[in-house]
Amino acid sequence: MSVTETLLIFVGIPAAVVLLITGMVFAANRGGGGAKRYRPGRRFDFTPVWFLGRPEQLADSAGTALAAGAQAPALTSHKQEKAGIEAPAGGTGGASDRW
Amino acid sequence: MTVGEKRAEAGTDTPPDVLDGPFSTRQLLRIDEALRLADQGTGLVFSVYVGGLDEPIREHAERLHRQLAEPDRSVLIAVSPNQRQLEVVTGRYARKRIPDTYAKLAALSMVASFGGGDLAGGIIQGLDQLASHAGKG
Numbered sequence: 001m002s003v004t005e006t007l008l009i010f011v012g013i014p015a016a017v018v019l020l021i022t023g024m025v026f027a028a029n030r031g032g033g034g035a036k037r038y039r040p041g042r043r044f045d046f047t048p049v050w051f052l053g054r055p056e057q058l059a060d061s062a063g064t065a066l067a068a069g070a071q072a073p074a075l076t077s078h079k080q081e082k083a084g085i086e087a088p089a090g091g092t093g094g095a096s097d098r099w
Numbered sequence: 100m101t102v103g104e105k106r107a108e109a110g111t112d113t114p115p116d117v118l119d120g121p122f123s124t125r126q127l128l129r130i131d132e133a134l135r136l137a138d139q140g141t142g143l144v145f146s147v148y149v150g151g152l153d154e155p156i157r158e159h160a161e162r163l164h165r166q167l168a169e170p171d172r173s174v175l176i177a178v179s180p181n182q183r184q185l186e187v188v189t190g191r192y193a194r195k196r197i198p199d200t201y202a203k204l205a206a207l208s209m210v211a212s213f214g215g216g217d218l219a220g221g222i223i224q225g226l227d228q229l230a231s232h233a234g235k236g
Contacts, residue, residue: 038121038218044180048150049120050163051130053138092161092170093194094187095203099214 040099121149121180126219133223137230143193144173145230147222152179152186160186176209176225180218185210187229196233205229 038044122130130147137145146167152159160177167173171190174197178185187202205228212221 037216038180039216040183040214044121046121046150047119048148049122050150051134051147052167053134053145091191091194092164092188093197093199093202094174094189095199095206096157096187097185097203097206097210099183099185099210 122219129223130219130226133226137226140235141196141230141233142172142235143196143230143233144169145226146173146175147226148175148177149218149222150179151181152177152184156182156184157186160188164188164190174229176222176229178209178213178218178222180213183213185213187225193233197229201232202229205232 120127134145134147137143144167148160148163156179160175163177164170164173164175167175169190171192173190174193175188176185177188185206187206189197189199189202205225208228209221209225212218212224
């Protein structure tokens with residue numbers, strides 16, 4: 001076996017394998033969505049989403065554009081007023097919790 | 100309309116906003132399915148909001164709840180991952196079907212999942228618990 005052949009087999013092949021595995025690891029990291037994941041206690045930037053079974057259930061016309069997953073629009077003063085009038089005094093219930 | 104259909108409308112070149120949200124496509128489909136089942140099974144209107152809530156948090160959640168078409172029959176689950184806060188708001192009629200104690204129970208199990216970093220799983224579990232307690236409408 002010549003020197004070049006020895007080098008090719010004992011250096012070239014291991015180097016190729018190492019490169020291949022490194023490439024696969026980075027490809028998996030990028031595609032796997034591991035980067036965008038909520039971890040408690042860590043800052044998490046994302047677009048706010050609002051899911052509805054049927055998006056026409058939103059009250060006002062501005063709201064209908066806010067289909068599942070759209071960003072919540074800021075409440076205009078008019079809407080806030082309207083909401084304030086319609087507010088059932090102490091009518092709503094529910095629960096709160098933190099984690 | 101479902102989450103999936105909204106995506107079709109947006110066209111193929113620009114990814115829709117919802118994909119910038121905290122969920123993967125598969126999780127979105129599961130949440131969509133859970134919402135649909137909860138709505139159909141109970142006759143109430145379930146809705147899930149995931150995003151920042153302004154202080155005071157409870158008031159903001161109630162304001163979102165009032166934006167729904169039928170607030171009385173609606174249940175809003177508002178989750179703020181960065182503030183680590185969960186609010187469940189039930190309307191006047193929905194409250195009779197889901198008493199506050201049961202809402203609190205569902206909130207507890209949701210918070211357990213959120214604490215482990217599983218937003219979608221917690222939401223689906225909470226929807227399931229609330230819906231199964233509300234029973235048939």
